[in-house]
Amino acid sequence: MLFYIGSPGEVFEAKHMDLPQESRYLLLPSAKAYITKGKFGWILSQYIGEKDIVVWQHHFFIHEACNLILENLRPTILLNFMIKGNPSGKIPGFRGDPVEEGNYRLFYISRLRHPVSFIPGTYHNIHLNFDPDYLKTIIGNKLRLKQLLASIVPKKSQISLYIAGQITQDDRADLMELLWSEKDTAASQRHFSHIAGRLLLRYLRKHHEIKDDISILVKFIVSHIDQPLNIELLARYCHKSKSEVHRLFKQQLGMSPYQFIQHKRVEIAKEYLLKSNSRIGTIALALGFEDLSGFLKVFKKHTGSTPTEFRKSFNC
Numbered sequence: 001m002l003f004y005i006g007s008p009g010e011v012f013e014a015k016h017m018d019l020p021q022e023s024r025y026l027l028l029p030s031a032k033a034y035i036t037k038g039k040f041g042w043i044l045s046q047y048i049g050e051k052d053i054v055v056w057q058h059h060f061f062i063h064e065a066c067n068l069i070l071e072n073l074r075p076t077i078l079l080n081f082m083i084k085g086n087p088s089g090k091i092p093g094f095r096g097d098p099v100e101e102g103n104y105r106l107f108y109i110s111r112l113r114h115p116v117s118f119i120p121g122t123y124h125n126i127h128l129n130f131d132p133d134y135l136k137t138i139i140g141n142k143l144r145l146k147q148l149l150a151s152i153v154p155k156k157s158q159i160s161l162y163i164a165g166q167i168t169q170d171d172r173a174d175l176m177e178l179l180w181s182e183k184d185t186a187a188s189q190r191h192f193s194h195i196a197g198r199l200l201l202r203y204l205r206k207h208h209e210i211k212d213d214i215s216i217l218v219k220f221i222v223s224h225i226d227q228p229l230n231i232e233l234l235a236r237y238c239h240k241s242k243s244e245v246h247r248l249f250k251q252q253l254g255m256s257p258y259q260f261i262q263h264k265r266v267e268i269a270k271e272y273l274l275k276s277n278s279r280i281g282t283i284a285l286a287l288g289f290e291d292l293s294g295f296l297k298v299f300k301k302h303t304g305s306t307p308t309e310f311r312k313s314f315n316c
Contacts, residue, residue, distance in 0.1 A: 040066035085123035
């Protein structure tokens with residue numbers, strides 16, 4: 001995975017003498033390295049590994065805002081760790097926010113060639129690229145692992161985000177071991193694959209646990225829809241902090257807990273309006289609204305019509 005100024009011809013293989021004196025220590029002894037240079041600044045990109053598991057390390061030295069080309073040549077499960085800086089790199093068509101310093105992202109990325117915008121700054125990130133087909137072969141018939149892998153490989157999407165969070169000390173230790181490990185023997189190559197696989201499995205399990213968490217919280221909301229619901233109650237129920245619950249809903253459902261609760265109340269209200277003759281005020285109380293005016297305001301915001309108008313339009 002390389003970043004280009006405009007075409008692959010503007011990227012060249014890095015040598016010790018190509019780097020500024022103060023940056024030569026960044027070169028890894030066993031890595032293949034490339035430099036991308038231009039008016040914007042320069043990028044040192046290095047990779048270790050073969051086609052099935054590849055570890056990339058990028059150092060960005062951006063002097064002025066720019067658009068660079070990100071190229072990925074084949075479908076990839078990607079673990080991205082932002083070690084330093086907040087680049088605000090935006091990929092068109094991708095809904096998620098840029099990864100921030102000290103955080104990771106687990107993606108699935110298909111073949112793509114996309115512009116990415118950067119703001120001035122110094123950034124450092126490491127990402128592990130896994131070939132999904134290779135992972136299928138090493139997982140074999142282990143049902144649990146097959147289910148975990150299948151859950152993050154979509155059918156059509158170019159870029160899909162599955163989990164994000166903070167980098168742990170265990171992650172940092174594993175990443176340093178990967179970057180500085182030797183690959184000149186069969187034993188060392190097996191060790192490299194073992195560490196990389198351990199990192200991926202750690203996040204596949206987290207992804208599965210998060211899906212379980214969100215499913216539990218959605219069921220709780222639906223079963224208590226007639227009661228006052230808020231993020232504090234949800235956090236106590238699942239033994240997480242309010243910020244963790246908020247992040248969980250944003251990542252998995254694309255909305256805050258409050259937004260989801262109101263969305264679910266409106267969806268259930270629609271069913272009541274179409275399938276029963278209940279009065280509007282009765283429906284509002286059954287869905288946990290404190291008063292009729294609050295219900296009317298939320299319903300119109302979500303549907304563009306009042307409950308009475310909604311019911312009449314379908315009855316006609």
